[in-house]
Amino acid sequence: MATTSNPVKIGLVGLGKIAVDQHIPAIRNNPALELVAGCSPQTRPDGLPGYDDMQAMLAAHPEIAALAICTPPQVRHRLAMEALAAGRHVFLEKPPAATLGEAESLRARAAEKGVTLLASWHSRFAPAVSAARAWVAARKISNISVMWKENVRQWHPGQKWIFAPGGMGVFDPGINGLSILTRIVPDAVIVKKADLHFPANCDAPIEVQMDLQTESGVPVRAEFNFLQENQQTWSIVVEAEDGGKLALHLGGTELEIDGRQVLKEPEHEYPGLYAHFHQLIASGQSDADFAPLRIVADAFMVGKRIAAPDYIE
Ligand code: NAP
16 A cells, blocks of 8 residues: 555646646645656646656656546547556546446456546535535435536637547536536436537537436436636536525535525645545545436437537637
8 A cells, every 4th residue: 555655656648738737736745646757749747757658658667556547538548448458547537538338448447457447527526515415415306407608718728629529519517517416416317308509610519408307306407508708607506395505606616505605615626536546546446437427428319419600719
């Protein structure tokens, strides 16, 4: 078992926005982990030994015990399969893969190799999520809404992969809302209807409206929009049969109960995720829940495709 004098040595695969903004500082601030190197076709952040690809990085640093795959989803499965085949623990950025089939093959391969697989959902580590889960568990719920509306030009500049096949379009942020939803409700969430708005020049939707239902019959309305200007919305509202109302705002950093703010904390999701990853490795376990990805896959299966204007970056 790794200790602070024997930290788990980590390599990063894909050195884009999320790796630089979150993974590098979260690993460096956790004394039980050691960031050894990173690889990416072109990007080379300062102060980190960098390689063109994962195999070159592992050849130079065979001491790396765990790999965090922070690439776009389209290439995640191949890289994660190689990492598992090489006997490394794997941290998958969200979404865990481009398809459910890929995700399930990773879960099976990790179990076969006896290594840890973490299918990470960073939004589940937002500060208000566990309080929301407890509130929901104590009540009979009558209605839920998930509103995830942000400006793609502000948050994803230059990320061509997001509108390419397998990039998921507005489901890329929307799946974060679904990851909180599937954490706070106790039963499975089923897709009843989905309207998927595809710009003519994109292979993934820019706007989505879904009618979902929990297995116990609670209706859930989900609306995702990638063209939201000014106020950005990352909110979930839950209404209970007793008249109670819970609202999570700003991705789960703020919690309101019956209209009164009861929690407001800065986000610190990635430190929590890496502590969880370390704990999983230390206890020889995996955490690979694909419920949010299943909702997205089902929406593509039953969804109606609606034409939207071209997306001009
Ligand atoms: P990004 O800025 O486009 O970065 C992706 C990186 O992956 C790029 O640096 C690219 O390399 C690298 N890459 C592509 N193919 C690779 C390969 N075969 N091997 C190694 N590296 C490869 O995207 P991002 O925003 O960081 O998002 C990446 C993932 O994190 C997505 O799944 C996204 O949903 C998730 N995520 C993003 C955010 C966010 O706020 N941005 C938040 C949470 C989760 P080069 O630059 O070297 O060409």
